[in-house]
Every structure is written in structure tokens, then in C-alpha cells.
Amino acid sequence: xxxIQNQFLEWPFFDDAHRDYAARFEAWVAAHHDPLAxxxxxxxxxxxxxxxxxGAGGWLQALLPASLGGSREKVDVRTLCLTRDIxxxxxxxxxxxFAMQGLGAVPIVLFGTPAQQRQYLPRMADGTxxxxxxxxETEAGSDVSALQTGAKREGDRYVLNGRKTWISNAGxxxxxxxxxxxxxxxxxxxxxxxxxDADTPGFSVPQxxxxxxxxxIGTVAFDDCRVxxxxxxxxxxxxxxxxxxxxxxxxxxxxxxxxxxxRRALAEATAHVRTRKVFGQALAQxxxxxxxxxxxxxDVETAALLVYRAAWTKDTLRDRxxxxxSMAKLHATEAAQRVIDSAVQLLGGxxxxxxxxxxxxxxxxxxxxxxxxxxxxxxxxIGGQVLGK
Ligand SMILES: Cc1cc2nc3c(=O)[nH]c(=O)nc-3n(C[C@H](O)[C@H](O)[C@H](O)COP(=O)(O)OP(=O)(O)OC[C@H]3O[C@@H](n4cnc5c(N)ncnc54)[C@H](O)[C@@H]3O)c2cc1C
Numbered sequence: 400x401x402x403i404q405n406q407f408l409e410w411p412f413f414d415d416a417h418r419d420y421a422a423r424f425e426a427w428v429a430a431h432h433d434p435l436a437x438x439x440x441x442x443x444x445x446x447x448x449x450x451x452x453x454g455a456g457g458w459l460q461a462l463l464p465a466s467l468g469g470s471r472e473k474v475d476v477r478t479l480c481l482t483r484d485i486x487x488x489x490x491x492x493x494x495x496x497f498a499m500q501g502l503g504a505v506p507i508v509l510f511g512t513p514a515q516q517r518q519y520l521p522r523m524a525d526g527t528x529x530x531x532x533x534x535x536e537t538e539a540g541s542d543v544s545a546l547q548t549g550a551k552r553e554g555d556r557y558v559l560n561g562r563k564t565w566i567s568n569a570g571x572x573x574x575x576x577x578x579x580x581x582x583x584x585x586x587x588x589x590x591x592x593x594x595x596d597a598d599t600p601g602f603s604v605p606q607x608x609x610x611x612x613x614x615x616i617g618t619v620a621f622d623d624c625r626v627x628x629x630x631x632x633x634x635x636x637x638x639x640x641x642x643x644x645x646x647x648x649x650x651x652x653x654x655x656x657x658x659x660x661x662r663r664a665l666a667e668a669t670a671h672v673r674t675r676k677v678f679g680q681a682l683a684q685x686x687x688x689x690x691x692x693x694x695x696x697x698d699v700e701t702a703a704l705l706v707y708r709a710a711w712t713k714d715t716l717r718d719r720x721x722x723x724x725s726m727a728k729l730h731a732t733e734a735a736q737r738v739i740d741s742a743v744q745l746l747g748g749x750x751x752x753x754x755x756x757x758x759x760x761x762x763x764x765x766x767x768x769x770x771x772x773x774x775x776x777x778x779x780x781i782g783g784q785v786l787g788k
Pocket of ligand 1: 446531532533534535536537539540541542545564565566567568614616766769771772773774775776779
């Protein structure tokens with residue numbers, strides 16, 4: 400994929416270790432392209448295989464700080480973004496597999512007790528423990544404070560009851576970070592987080608959901624699901640804090656995945672317009688095509704700037720990057736949708752032919768404008784931050 404430009408790695412957001420990491424990971428992904436694409440496997444089989452492959456390659460170590468086996472002192476958001484940027488160029492499902500290991504591991508890194516970290520993180524990092532993040536419910540998507548799943552304390556246990564929906568890895572995951580109402584205060588301040596194994600009695604996956612692009616996702620039910628009180632992550636009532644701190648790490652990486660999709664679409668489009676002849680000349684010779692390519696390139700570069708600015712800010716300046724991460728996620732996902740739509744248009748009929756790369760990208764990008772906070776919610780966050788709310 401030589402048309403994908405990597406000059407962005409020269410930006411001052413990165414150090415030599417990032418450049419080295421990106422080069423090694425890109426080479427590894429190229430060598431493992433087929434297993435990562437997982438042709439001929441069910442989505443569940445593919446997620447299992449990809450998690451093990453990424454784990455065996457050592458790439459999931461990026462989710463851990465040095466004290467727990469990672470290579471950097473703390474979880475490095477630029478490395479996570481580089482990983483998703485590069486993975487998304489070849490496989491949306493592989494990118495999602497990496498992201499879900501992050502959504503399960505990062506809350507345990509940030510809030511887990513040493514015992515929880517010892518129990519889960521090594522297996523999450525070698526890909527043998529597949530994980531997920533159970534926040535959303537039918538009536539509580541954008542509005543997390545409406546969450547109804549309850550966790551009632553009974554002696555040395557909590558009893559969980561309720562239903563979660565749109566839970567990625569439902570049906571394939573071994574362990575989930577689950578958010579439930581413990582009632583310390585009204586709304587978002589009355590939630591707590593738990594680490595729950597999928598084989599706990601009372602935990603079930605009653606339904607899988609088919610979405611536009613390959614993705615293991617479904618509903619998760621808790622019916623008198625009893626977990627030891629030691630499964631709580633953080634303190635009672637800290638669930639919203641756990642969720643937001645995790646999203647502060649992971650939200651920029653959604654933008655990075657969108658960026659990877661957009662880079663691939665731009666590469667596909669530029670390769671096509673150079674060779675496709677219409678009205679006696681290459682499509683690339685027409686100024687209208689050049690202007691469209693310019694818009695696409697501008698969208699890719701501005702997305703990259705915002706994504707890596709947010710990641711660099713988190714890694715080097717301060718812990719809370721709510722504004723920067725929301726801007727990165729909003730702009731990169733919306734820009735990628737535009738870039739991919741343009742690529743489809745430039746490829747003409749080939750662009751909508753099932754199985755073509757840009758057709759796949761067209762389906763893969765869509766959920767990124769919805770999950771981990773819709774574009775509208777990102778605007779509300781950005782507006783609120785700018786207005787000092
Ligand atoms: C592929 C995929 C994977 C997912 N994976 C997970 C997962 O692993 N774990 C998990 O917990 N959740 C997951 N989700 C759920 C996701 O986070 C929610 O779908 C998302 O937060 C939106 O919630 P909702 O679907 O209920 O939409 P709603 O909240 O009902 O929103 C519907 C529309 O209303 C808009 N809207 C909402 N509030 C406002 C407002 N105040 N002003 C203006 N517009 C507004 C929204 O932007 C949206 O356009 C996933 C979703 C998808 C699609």
C-alpha cells in the first residue's frame with residue numbers, strides 16, 4: 400500500500416520510538432494481512448483468531464503501562480492511535496478487536512486493584528481473554544444517566560439485574576466491564592463499575608445483532624447475576640468516572656480508526672483515477688477530479704492533526720482531554736465518511752460492487768459516527784467546554 404503517506408510521522412507529536420513502532424507494526428500487518436482479514440471465518444471465529452494473533456505478536460501490550468508489562472511508562476494514546484490507524488487500513492474487524500481489548504483493559508489499568516490487574520491484564524494482553532464494555536441500554540445510549548441495570552449489595556456480593564444492548568463482543572467475550580446502578584446518588588453519580596466474567600451464572604447473551612459491517616455485537620442480560628464485591632472497579636458510585644476516564648483514553652482512537660479507513664479510501668481512489676480512462680484521458684487529468692482529491696486529502700490531514708494532537712496532549716500535557724478527544728473523534732469520523740463517499744463516487748459502479756474495498760469501507764465507517772458518543776453528543780461536549788460549562 401505504497402500510496403498511503405506516512406509523512407505525518409515526522410510531526411513533533413511523535414518520538415523515534417513511535418516511528419519505530421509504526422514501521423514495525425505496518426510491516427507486521429502487511430505480513431499478516433490475510434489472517435487479519437479472516438476470510439472464510441465467522442465473525443466470532445475471526446475475533447478469536449485476531450485477538451490471539453495480535454496478542455502473540457505482542458501488540459496488545461500497548462494497552463498496558465510498563466509496570467504491568469507494557470513498553471511505555473503509562474498507556475500511550477499515540478501508540479493506540481497508530482495501532483488503530485494502521486489496522487483500520489486493512490480490516491475494520493481487526494481494528495475493532497484491538498479497540499475492544501482496550502475498552503476492557505484500560506478501566507482495569509486505571510482503576511483495578513493489584514489483584515484484578517494480575518487476574519485479567521496478562522490474559523487480555525495475550526489475547527486469550529476477550530473483553531468488552533457494557534454501558535449502553537435500550538433507554539440509555541447517549542443519556543448514560545438513564546441507565547437502569549441495578550447492582551444490589553447482599554453481604555459480600557453484588558446482585559446484578561438488567562439488560563444491556565449494542566455490546567460489542569457479546570457472545571465471544573470472556574470478561575466484561577459492566578456499569579450498573581448502585582444508588583449512591585441520583586443519575587450518573589449513582590453508578591458503579593464491575594468486572595464480570597461471562598461464565599458467571601445469571602450472565603447471558605439473549606440476542607446477537609447484525610449491523611452493517613462485520614462486528615460481533617448483541618444484548619447482554621443479567622438475571623440475579625451474583626458477583627463478589629471484590630469485582631467492583633474503583634469505589635461505589637465511581638462508575639461514571641471509570642467510564643469517562645476510559646473514554647478519555649479511547650475516544651481519540653476512534654478518530655484514529657476513522658483516519659485509517661479514510662487513508663485507505665484515498666489510496667484506493669488515487670490509484671483508480673490515475674489509470675481509469677474516460678473521454679480519452681485518465682480521470683485524474685480532469686480538474687474536477689483533482690479538486691475532489693484535494694478535498695479528500697485535506698480531510699485526511701486535518702483528521703490526522705486533530706487525532707494526534709489529542710493523543711499527544713493526553714500523553715504529554717494533562718490527564719483530561721475531553722475537548723481535544725471530542726474534536727478529534729467528531730472531525731475524523733465525519734471527515735472519513737466524506738472521504739469514503741468520494742472514493743465510492745470516483746470508482747463509479749466499482750465503488751458499490753459488493754466485496755470491493757471502498758464498498759467495505761463505506762459500511763465500516765458508519766458506526767464510528769455513533770459509538771462512543773454520537774457526533775451530536777461530541778458537539779454538545781465541545782460546545783459545553785468552549786462555553787466553560
Ligand atoms: C457498532 C456499535 C458498537 C457499539 N458498541 C458498544 C459497546 O461495546 N458498549 C456499549 O456500552 N455501547 C456500545 N454501542 C452503543 C453506542 O454507544 C450507542 O449506540 C450510542 O451511545 C448512541 O446511543 P443510542 O443508540 O441509544 O442513540 P440515542 O441516544 O437514542 O440517539 C439517537 C439520536 O439522537 C441524537 N441525540 C441524542 N441526544 C441528543 C441531544 N441532546 N441533542 C441532539 N441530538 C441528540 C443522537 O446523536 C442520535 O443521532 C455501540 C454502538 C454501535 C452502533
